Amino acid sequence: MNNIVFGKYIPLDTPIHRLDPRAKILAMLVMLVAIFIPAGWTGYVVLALAISFVVKVSKIKFKVIIRAFRPLIFMMCFLLVVNILSVKQGQLLVDIGFVKIYADAIFNTLYIIIRLFLMIMLTTILTMMTKPLDLTLGIEYLLGPFKRIGVPAHEIAMMISIALRFIPTIIEETIRIMNSQKSRGVDFEEGKLKEKITAVVSLVVPLFSVSLQRADELANAMEARGYVPDAQRTRYRRLHYVRRDYILLVGAILILLAMIALALFL
């Protein structure tokens, strides 16, 4: 269950928490673009410093972020192997007969790993420091201008917020059904392939039918309280940009520009 906790909101009160979710989402997008600009090692040092500064302000322990990275270790190793087998450029580092490792293979992998690591750091900061509800509200506001070209911004936000609201409920439900089936002799950890499939079916089918029932009841409750998907409605929570939000956005854009400059002139 630990993987599910990854990126989970931490209710603290830091400057990052207080930022407008729209500013945070936009800044993150700008930074993601910056990460993908090939600005060499200097660029990565700049980015790493900038992101580390945010982490420092956010009071999250680095350990927690490293933990979020852990599920990806397997992928990293896989990448490394693929790179070693396919990249045949740069200085030859190791040569043991059939295995030849070139410097570029290592560098390429490192580049990807660093990019991934920075990206995960960014998204983790965003989700840990922003209430899920604020996040969806931010998305809704940001998608607002696209309503004219048919993007159902409000519906998307409503779907995300309901999904987020029901995650804990569904986890609870999953545990309960798993326990019921364990009592009926199902072994979720071991067994032959056929047994494993039955085990999964015995969990997924009830979970699916309960979720459908929930969805039906939830739809009734929403309708009874006057919700009509495409109708006009007011919003209780509204967002306002303040000074710190502009500072964040300007900062992010400056870093992006710096990266572009580095890529062009170095």
Added chain:
Amino acid sequence: MAIKFEKLSYIYSPDMPYATKAISDIDLEISEGKITAIIGKTGSGKSTLIQHLNALLLPSSGTLTIADFTITSDKKPKGLKALRRKVGLVFQFSEYQLFEETILKDVAFGPKNFGFSEEEAIARAKEALGLVGLDESYYERSPLDISGGQKRRAAIAGILAIDPDIIVLDEPTAGLDPRGTKEMIALFSALNKKLHKTIILVTHDNEIVYESADEVVLLEDGKVVCKQDAHSFFEDRALLKSHAIIEPKIVKLKDLLMDKGLKLDNIYSIQDLAVALGGNHE
């Protein structure tokens, strides 16, 4: 199949700052062949306690002995399957465990998992469905197409088909209508009296406890307050009052009448009361 908890504690998320002791230092023996009700407020540790009976949770400390099975904080308990065959757990809203295409197949699922042959599993399923009062006409129906009360009974049959010696039922009457509730009480009473199953009943409904249980275990804040004979438990007014336990209605009426000066003894049901009072008149 005696059940014995010794100094058993369970802590949720022990490594986290918000670790909570769900149950602590449980010393408890549950008698064989009886109906034992476990009562207590929501959050008193009832469901944590019963999950140990199937090693779904392993104790943080202490031991649980069920016949020749011993469960400790040891990570990999041996003989899990054999234990789960002996102790059947019927969870709250158990109807949500149904998943096969037909009711018969669903009920036979348990026995098959425990290594019975297809024919034997089907035979056991048929027997179990008979016990819960679902006749042949239900065998080939989808478990999703029957009423809530019938689903509940099909789910219980799924456990009965495994033929466990001990049957644990968590809120088996929740959401049932009065008739469904009566049938459920009749079912587990029959399992106890006729098939000599040990029944452990977790419920909030003290009327059901008073009507059907032999013994009562009261949990509060993860600790056992007492374990007592059901009738004497509900007659201990001071105890009920200090733990805010709702008296069964018949007990309340009897207490009120005795306070007014009527002499009443051995009143456990409306019928007992009618006989006692009627006797005075004749």
Added chain:
Amino acid sequence: MVLYMGIMKNVVEVKDVYFAYEEDNDALKGVSFAVEKGTYTTILGHNGSGKSTIAKLISGLLVAKSGEILIDGEILNERSIESIRRKLGIVFQNPDNQFIASSVREDIAFGLENYCVDPEKMDAIIERYAALVDMKDKLEKEPTNLSGGQKQRVAIAGVLAMQPQIIIFDEATSMLDPKGKEEIKKTIHDLHSDRALTIISITHDIEEALNSDYVIVLNDGKLYKSGRPEDTFKDKEGIEAIGLDIPFTYKVAFALKEKGIMIRDVAKIEDLAEEIWRSSLKN
């Protein structure tokens, strides 16, 4: 057929309503009844008797196959549904499946948003109704940190915030523990104390029915009986035959009658004890 032609106005009228979830299998087979304004009416019936279907029809979540439903004198149909919905709130059975937002405050706001209430005014409304159900100190809580009874109280506040005339409770206490049940029953009772609201409660709780103004009993999609609770529960055999129960005090009175002890039917155990004690003095 209108059952209670009093001076009071009928706020809900159900006239010969049929409904089927699947063809050739009517869940409701011609049900008629009326609910007077400001009363507390309970609807009883075994599971599958059609009680919840009635609640969904009245609140316009389902549409009847035939027959007519009038809310506050207005015929319920596609055109009137929006205005009718503002007069009527419903609290469902499952506390989890009607908690839509991620905090108490925002869940109460949900209905207000749908009715385009000015956001500036929402806080005052939210706080007023949260206080009414005794949840004012838990406004920032998330649903996972609330008990079933608390979630149901939030649902009630959410409904109240829309200022309906009628509130339907569709087995709203059946999934709660005794404490939660008591909380909700007390909340409903308090809400009804000034008789401004009409309450319709679909329930298995016989004692709640006994304390209500009127009881409507459904059986297999038909109206079995309706009237004042004290009259309804006199029919012990009939009520038990359709899978329901009669109140404890009535059961005792019946058992005593069989032994030749005649006492009056009363609702409270305390009064029952008084009755029995008095009758014992006479002998």
